[in-house]
Amino acid sequence: MDDQAGLTPDMTEDTHPRELRRGIEAMFFAYRGFTKDPDRILHERGYGRAHHRALHFIDRSPGTTVNNLLAILGVTKQSLNRVLRALIDEGLVESRVGEKDKRERHLWLTPAGAALQRALNEVQSARVRQAFASAGPEAVAGFQAVLEEMMDADLLHHFRRLSDEAGD
Amino acid sequence: MDDQAGLTPDMTEDTHPRELRRGIEAMFFAYRGFTKDPDRILHERGYGRAHHRALHFIDRSPGTTVNNLLAILGVTKQSLNRVLRALIDEGLVESRVGEKDKRERHLWLTPAGAALQRALNEVQSARVRQAFASAGPEAVAGFQAVLEEMMDADLLHHFRRLSDEAGD
């Protein structure tokens, strides 16, 4: 019988309810700050957060397929298609039929799409950079470690794959 | 792979684009993991994330007013009212007219509301606890520091106020 509550004499390793609640609320408030600036730009141009996500991961992996994007974003194809439709129709994303497998569509940012993504990334990165700088490099390492542990198993898989592509 | 990695031996204080992108994607994936378990329970019972947020902060500050909740959640009163209406009608939240100022409504969780919030908090805390335990206490400190820096100024104000109430 493993009693995990009372067996730790050194309580410093224990996570107290207060600390958990603090972490939960920090996630809530920080995520709002994290999306605030890009949301403003997106709204000005008539787009939403879903468009940002698509632009980000197409920029991240140019030539990626719809199916791949679907898996990363974790939405239905109908939902993604609506967003992608708008981006393609308005000339921010180009969709090319696959050479090897012609059923697949490979996605690329047009110069206009790259420009918007650059603008979004700029304001979002600025805030993250400021947070990283203020908190210091050791805090950043902890931040990354905790977030990666917080991910779902399959989400972590996607994350690792993306990180590996970049040679991190 | 002819990239710039390794060319800057003394830039440890600098935040590189790679690190920023990693952080941005970590926030995206981690937030999804963070909300996944409660979302499942909420969906089973016909509620959404907005209901969770309301339950959380009413549980957090019993007797809080509608106006206060509005400020913390950062939504319009129409949007909050829709959610609150459902919670009150279905007996999860009780709304009492203020004693001092009768214009105000003070909000409390009923036993049923407290039970649901407890269930939601349980699964969400479990994941955060696991992440904290795996990453270690120093990582947790870094996580908190970065997230607090990432918050908006006024959001941080709310966060601090809540933290102070708990005596953290």
Place this chain on the structure above:
DNA sequence: CTTGGAATGTCAACAAGGCTGACGTATTAT
């Protein structure tokens, strides 16, 4: 060569949860 299934697109309908604007009603403050 046929056929099953995979990848994609699209139509329709719906729901959650944001938003704005307008209006009503107590209640309190000036």
Place this chain on the structure above:
DNA sequence: ATAATACGTCAGCCTTGTTGACATTCCAAG
């Protein structure tokens, strides 16, 4: 008395998620 505050509500709109159904195109296996 009048203005401001706190709250509720009606109506309508938007984004972004969902399910279900169906067509097309194409690869691959029998």
